[in-house]
Amino acid sequence: xxxxxxxxxxxxxxxxxxxxxxxxxxxxxxxxxxxxxxxxxxxxxxxx
Amino acid sequence: xxxxxxxxxxxxxxxxxxxxxxxxxxxxxxxxxxxxxxxxxxxxxxxxxxxxxxxxxxxxxxxxxxxxxxxxxxxxxxxxxxxxxxxxxxxxxxxxxxxxxxxxxxxxxxxxxxxxxxxxxxxxxxxxxxxxxxxxxxxxxxxxxxxxxxxxxxxxxxxxxxxxxxxxxxxxxxxxxxxxxxxxxxxxxxxxxxxxxxxxxxxxxxxxxxxxxxxxxxxxxxxxxxxxxxxxxxxxxxxxxxxxxxxxxxxxxxxxxxxxxx
Numbered sequence: 001x002x003x004x005x006x007x008x009x010x011x012x013x014x015x016x017x018x019x020x021x022x023x024x025x026x027x028x029x030x031x032x033x034x035x036x037x038x039x040x041x042x043x044x045x046x047x048x
Numbered sequence: 049x050x051x052x053x054x055x056x057x058x059x060x061x062x063x064x065x066x067x068x069x070x071x072x073x074x075x076x077x078x079x080x081x082x083x084x085x086x087x088x089x090x091x092x093x094x095x096x097x098x099x100x101x102x103x104x105x106x107x108x109x110x111x112x113x114x115x116x117x118x119x120x121x122x123x124x125x126x127x128x129x130x131x132x133x134x135x136x137x138x139x140x141x142x143x144x145x146x147x148x149x150x151x152x153x154x155x156x157x158x159x160x161x162x163x164x165x166x167x168x169x170x171x172x173x174x175x176x177x178x179x180x181x182x183x184x185x186x187x188x189x190x191x192x193x194x195x196x197x198x199x200x201x202x203x204x205x206x207x208x209x210x211x212x213x214x215x216x217x218x219x220x221x222x223x224x225x226x227x228x229x230x231x232x233x234x235x236x237x238x239x240x241x242x243x244x245x246x247x248x249x250x251x252x253x254x255x256x257x258x259x260x261x262x263x264x265x266x267x268x269x270x271x272x273x274x275x276x277x278x279x280x281x282x283x284x285x286x287x288x289x290x291x292x293x294x295x296x297x298x299x300x301x302x303x304x305x306x307x308x309x310x
Contacts, residue, residue: 003112003176010169011096014118017165018092018274021158022085025281032288039295 070287073147077284084277091270098263106260113260115173121268122166125275126194127229129159132279133201134226137219147283149215150290152222153205154282160198162275167191178242186235187243190228197225 099117106113133155140148170188171181182188205211205218236245248254254261 003110006172006176007100007111007114010115010118010172011100013165013168013172014122015092015096017161018271018278021161021278022274025278025285028285029281029288032285032292035292036288036295039292039299 070146070291074284074287077280081277081281081284084273084280088270088273088277091266091273093270095263095266095270099267103263104257104259109177112173112176115169116260117263117267119166119169119173120264121271122162122169123191124268125271126159126163126166126191127232128272129155129162129275129279130194130197130222130225130229133159133198134222137222140215141219141223147287149212149219150286151279151283152201152215152218154286155279156198156202156205156218158275158278158282160195160202162271163191163195163198167195183242185242186239187232187241190232190235193228194225194232197221197228201225 095117099114103114103117105111133152136145136148136152136155139145140152167188170191174183175181201218201221204221205214208214208217235241236243247256248261248264256264
C-alpha cells in the first residue's frame with residue numbers, strides 16, 4: 001500500500017513553512033534597509 | 049598589578065559585548081547570511097530528493113519512513129530553537145546584552161513555526177502508522193507544551209507598552225520553560241509511550257541503517273542552517289527597524305526643539 005498523500009503533505013509542509021519564513025524575512029530586511037538608507041540620507045542632507 | 053588591568057572588564061564579558069554591538073552584528077550578519085541561506089537550501093534540496101527517491105523503504109513501515117527525513121530535523125530544531133531562545137533570555141537577564149532581547153523576540157515565531165511543522169508531520173506519520181492523527185502520549189504532549197511555551201513567549205513580549213518589561217517577562221517565561229526540554233528528551237524512556245524511543249543519541253552508535261542515516265543528517269544540517277539564517281536575518285531586520293525608530297524620534301525631538309525656540 002502506498003502512503004504517497006501523507007508523504008507529499010508532510011514534505012509540502014516541511015518545505016512551505018521555512019520558505020514562507022525565508023521570503024517574509026527577505027522582504028522585511030529589504031524594506032528596513034531602504035527605509036534606513038532614506039532616513040540616513042535625509043539626515044546627511046540636513047547636516048550639510 | 050597595573051591600574052588599567054584592575055579596572056578592565058573580564059575577558060569573556062568584553063568578547064560578549066564586542067559581538068553585542070549592533071553595527072558589528074549588521075556587518076557580520078551581512079557577510080554570513082547569503083552563505084547560510086544558499087548552503088542550507090542546497091543541503092535541504094539534496095536531502096529531500098535523497099530521502100524521497102533514493103533512500104530505501106523500511107522493512108516494517110514501508111515508504112512511510114520517508115516522513116522521518118522531514119519530521120526528525122524539525123523535532124530537533126523545535127527543542128534546539130527553544131534552547132537558543134532560553135540562552136538569549138539568560139544573556140538578556142544577566143548581562144543586559146543589547147542584541148539578546150531582539151534575538152529572543154525573533155526566535156519565538158520561527159521556533160513556533162518549526163514546532164508546528166514537527167507536530168503536523170508527526171500527525172501525518174501517526175495516522176497510517178498508529179491509526180490516529182493524535183494521541184495524548186508523553187512525547188506528543190510535551191512537544192505540544194513546547195509549542196504553547198513558544199506562543200506564550202510571543203504573546204508576552206508584545207503584551208506591555210514598555211518593550212523592556214515585555215522582554216524581561218518573556219525571558220523569565222523562557223527560562224522557566226527550559227524544564228520541558230529534558231521532559232521531551234526522556235519522555236520515551238520515563239513513560240510507556242506510543243512514540244518510538246530515540247534511534248540516534250549523543251552516546252552510543254545509531255540504531256538505523258547508514259543508508260537512512262546520511263540523508264537524515266543532511267536534512268538536519270540543511271534545516272538547521274535555514275533556521276539559523278532565518279533568525280539571524282529577522283534579528284538583522286529588527287536592529288535596523290530599531291535604528292529607524294530612534295532616528296525618527298531624534299528627528300522629531302529636534303524639530304520640536306526648533307519649534308519651541310522660534
